[in-house]
Each structure stands twice: as structure tokens, then as C-alpha cells.
Amino acid sequence: MNMASECSLRWLRTGSEAFGVMVDMICGARQSVRLEMYIYRDDSVGQWVRDALVEAARKGVKVRVLVDSVGSQALDDEFWDVLRKAGAEVRWFNPFRLDRFAIRNHRKLLLCDDKIAMIGGFNIAEEYEGDGITRGWCDLGAVVTGKVIDELMRSFDLLYQIAEFRHARFKQWRKSRVGIGPGPICGDVLLNLPGTGHSSLKLKLNEALAKARDVRIISAYFLPTWKIRRQLQRIARSGGRVQIILAGKSDVLLSQTASRSLYRTLLQAGVEIYEYEPQILHAKLYMMDDCIYAGSANLDKRSLSINYELLVRTSDPVAVQQGREIFADILGYSRRVTLSEWKKSRSLWTRLWEKVAYVFLVHLDPYVARQQLRMLR
Numbered sequence: 001m002n003m004a005s006e007c008s009l010r011w012l013r014t015g016s017e018a019f020g021v022m023v024d025m026i027c028g029a030r031q032s033v034r035l036e037m038y039i040y041r042d043d044s045v046g047q048w049v050r051d052a053l054v055e056a057a058r059k060g061v062k063v064r065v066l067v068d069s070v071g072s073q074a075l076d077d078e079f080w081d082v083l084r085k086a087g088a089e090v091r092w093f094n095p096f097r098l099d100r101f102a103i104r105n106h107r108k109l110l111l112c113d114d115k116i117a118m119i120g121g122f123n124i125a126e127e128y129e130g131d132g133i134t135r136g137w138c139d140l141g142a143v144v145t146g147k148v149i150d151e152l153m154r155s156f157d158l159l160y161q162i163a164e165f166r167h168a169r170f171k172q173w174r175k176s177r178v179g180i181g182p183g184p185i186c187g188d189v190l191l192n193l194p195g196t197g198h199s200s201l202k203l204k205l206n207e208a209l210a211k212a213r214d215v216r217i218i219s220a221y222f223l224p225t226w227k228i229r230r231q232l233q234r235i236a237r238s239g240g241r242v243q244i245i246l247a248g249k250s251d252v253l254l255s256q257t258a259s260r261s262l263y264r265t266l267l268q269a270g271v272e273i274y275e276y277e278p279q280i281l282h283a284k285l286y287m288m289d290d291c292i293y294a295g296s297a298n299l300d301k302r303s304l305s306i307n308y309e310l311l312v313r314t315s316d317p318v319a320v321q322q323g324r325e326i327f328a329d330i331l332g333y334s335r336r337v338t339l340s341e342w343k344k345s346r347s348l349w350t351r352l353w354e355k356v357a358y359v360f361l362v363h364l365d366p367y368v369a370r371q372q373l374r375m376l377r
Contacts, residue, residue, distance in 0.1 A: 007148050008010065009312065009319035010119065012141035012213050012328060015128030021047055021143060022124075025112045026052040027127075032062045038071035038104070038296070039123035040111035042079050045374045046124050050079070054086045063088035066160050068105045068226060069096045071123070091163040093308075102369040103194065106307035107296045109309060117144050117152050118310055119295050121220070121284050131280055133333060137251075139216075139282040142294040142319075151189035158309060159362055159368040192297065192309040194373060201297055201311055202304045205286070206231065212242040212288040216327050220244050220282045222259040223300035223361055229262065236270035245327070245334050251282070255300065258361045261354035267339040274334035283330070284311075285323060291315050292323040306369040313356060 012018040026033055033056055037351035040046055065083070067075070069092040079257070080090040089330035093105040110118040120141025122128050144152075155248020190201040192341070202225070209215065224232075236242045244266075250256035263273055283312045286293040297303040314320075 007146040007314045008144065009314050009316055010143045011319070011322045012059045012143065013343065015122055015136050015139060016130060018118070018120065018122045019048070019129065022049060022110055022118055022364070023052045025110060025116060025118060027047065028057050029061050029112040032056035034064050034109070034153070035109050036066045036105070036109040036156055036159070037124055037253040038068045038103055038106045038108060039125055041069050041073055041125040042075055043126045043325055045126050045129060049124050050083060050336065053088060054083050055211070057083060057086035057088040064160060065090045066105070066156070066163055068093045070101060070104055071106070076308050093158060093159065093163045094165045095296045099375060100372045102372050104307050106160060107310050108173045109151055109152060109310065111149070111156060113202065114149060114153055117149055118142070119310065121142060121282050121296060136276070137280045137282045138276060138330065140285055140294065142312070144312055148189050152310070155189065155191055155310065168249055188313045190311040190313055192304065192307060194306055194308065194369070199304065201309060204313065208288040208291060209235070214289050215242045216287040217243070217299060218245045218283045218285040218327065219282065219299040219328060220247055220250070221252060221255040221298040221300040225301070225304060228299070229266070232271055233266065233269035242271045243274070243331070244271060245274045245276055245330055248277040248335065249280045251280050254279060254357050255361060257354050261358045263337060263342055267337065267342060273337040274331060275332045275337060276330060279332050285327060287320070287327065290320055292320045301366055305364040305366055
């Protein structure tokens with residue numbers, strides 16, 4: 001059986017390419033469009049995508065949009081009036097309230113005609129336009145087809161159903177465990193569903209790392225669990241290769257600061273750490289031997305434990321080879337961090353600030369989210 005026919009994945013390397021593909025997919029839809037986004041801005045890119053959604057709805061295509069209320073808090077609800085008038089539906093995921101603000105939908109997903117999907121790290125905003133080198137944030141996306149579509153579709157429908165976080169509906173959904181099933185033959189949809197306490201994402205990443213000898217990671221925000229860190233150190237110490245590309249420039253300085261508190265122990269174990277320098281890094285790409293992962297999840301505490309997230313995993317040889325080429329390209333624009341240089345650059349104040357940032361993001365933030373989830377039971 002041809003693996004690519006079961007789960008085909010084609011990488012999108014720049015924001016300019018990704019937004020063009022997104023609009024083409026919407027314009028080409030004949031039956032349905034499902035769009036799920038964390039950040040959606042009222043700018044030239046946001047208006048371009050919305051106009052395509054409006055045209056699709058006017059042609060009779062069933063259009064549904066799900067936008068996170070915190071990620072897109074700067075977007076007025078009136079922005080969607082023209083789309084609603086065209087017959088589409090728009091919902092805000094977890095409308096903002098102080099007692100549940102920490103629970104967010106970080107997924108980025110476009111599904112058209114139940115046949116083709118676009119996933120990745122790209123939010124719909126102007127800062128992602130460009131090549132990620134001379135202009136625009138460095139990010140990645142992917143177009144996927146095959147058996148993963150059914151699971152992506154089902155996961156969207158579930159989150160759309162509970163978007164308003166009404167207590168009774170949410171409680172019923174938590175107990176149902178609907179949508180948590182086996183993945184397809186050669187590619188899996190890995191989900192983090194904090195409303196159920198389920199994370200196939202974290203489980204499958206740990207399982208893959210336990211067997212891996214060659215690991216390559218690109219993560220915009222890097223605060224993995226203690227177990228994942230131990231796995232990376234073990235692989236490097238036992239003669240395997242672990243290469244990690246992180247943000248030299250970040251839009252979330254607190255996260256970058258906390259991540260750097262982990263460098264010393266990883267470098268001492270033989271893990272190679274690089275920082276991407278030309279632009280802000282927002283990409284997510286994970287390779288374990290001949291398997292590759294694409295989607296919205298960063299390798300940090302929030303993506304692994306708090307946010308609603310998704311990754312698609314595939315062993316499609318074409319996708320894996322493209323992933324290796326992308327990793328090599330991004331590595332070429334990254335500076336390697338050496339242990340000796342790192343030790344010399346760390347003042348007492350810097351180390352203290354890194355520890356404070358680490359405690360906040362690894363302990364305090366998840367604690368608040370857990371308490372808010374308990375209130376929804």
C-alpha cells in the first residue's frame with residue numbers, strides 16, 4: 001500500500017505561500033469550509049481571507065468559522081457581519097471570562113469539502129507575510145489529504161459544538177470521550193484535549209522519543225516536560241543526534257527567557273541548540289528518525305497540557321524528505337549555542353530572571369488552568 005496515498009502532506013514554507021494556498025482552497029470549495037484560528041486580525045490578510053469566505057458562502061458553500069476569543073481579542077465581532085449576512089456561521093471559542101481565560105484553542109486548521117486540509121503555525125495576520133528571512137515571521141504550514149481528514153473534521157466539529165463553554169454541554173462532552181479514537185494507518189491526528197484530560201499528543205511524542213536515534217526539532221516556544229527533556233538528554237548521551245532550533249528573536253520574551261534556563265543541562269548532555277536569527281521564529285516541526293510531525297503545537301507546557309492543539313504525524317517519505325530540507329534551510333540561518341559561550345554570558349541577574357520566568361510558565365500558568373478546568377466539571 002502506498003503510504004502517501006493514505007496520508008499525503010505537502011509543506012508550506014512561507015506565509016506568502018500559505019495565505020495564497022488558503023484563499024485558493026476556500027475559493028475552490030464546493031460544499032463546505034471549516035476554518036479554525038487562534039489569532040485572526042482585521043488587516044489586509046484577514047480581510048483577504050474573509051472576502052474569500054464571503055464569496056464561498058454566497059455560492060452556497062456551508063462556511064463555519066471558529067476563532068479563539070483571547071487570541072483574537074483585538075478583533076471586533078462586527079468584522080464578521082458581512083460573512084454572517086452571506087449565510088455563514090461564526091463562533092468565538094471560550095468567550096472571555098476571568099474564571100476561564102487560561103483555557104485556549106491554539107489550533108490552526110482549514111478544511112474544505114471534507115477532502116483537503118491546511119494545518120500549521122500560521123495565524124491569519126500580516127506579520128506572517130513574507131519569506132521568514134528578509135520579511136515576516138518564520139513559520140511553517142502543510143496541506144494534508146488522506147485518512148487524517150476524517151479525524152480533523154471530527155475534532156473541529158467537537159470544538160465547534162462546545163465553543164461557548166456552556167456548563168451542561170461542556171460537562172456532557174467531557175464524559176463522552178467522543179473523538180478519541182485510533183489514528184489512520186500511516187498518519188495520526190494527535191490531539192491535546194484538556195477538557196477531557198486526554199493528550200494523545202504528549203503520549204505519542206514520548207513514545208516516539210523512546211525509540212528515536214535522530215531527533216530534529218523546531219519550536220518557537222520550548223518548555224518541554226521533564227520526561228521529554230530526559231529523553232532528549234538520553235538520546236544525545238547514548239550517541240544519537242538531537243538538534244533543536246529555537247527563537248533567537250521571539251514575540252513572547254517571557255517564554256524565550258524561560259526556555260534559556262534549560263540550555264545548560266541540555267548542552268552538557270550533547271544536545272545541539274541553535275537560535276534562528278533573521279526574523280521572529282514561530283515554526284513547529286518535529287522529526288524522530290523517519291517520522292515527522294506538523295501542526296499548531298509548540299514543545300512547551302501550554303501546548304502539551306493546557307491548550308487545545310493538534311499535530312499530524314506521518315511517515316510519508318516525500319513529506320519526511322521535504323521536512324529534512326526545510327530543517328537544513330532554517331539551520332543555515334541559525335547560530336549554534338555552545339556550552340562555553342553560554343556559561344560566560346550568564347550573569348546572576350540573568351539566571352535569576354530565567355528561573356522566575358520558568359516557574360511562572362511551568363508551574364503557575366498550568367495551575368491556574370487546572371483550577372479553571374475543575375470549575376467547569
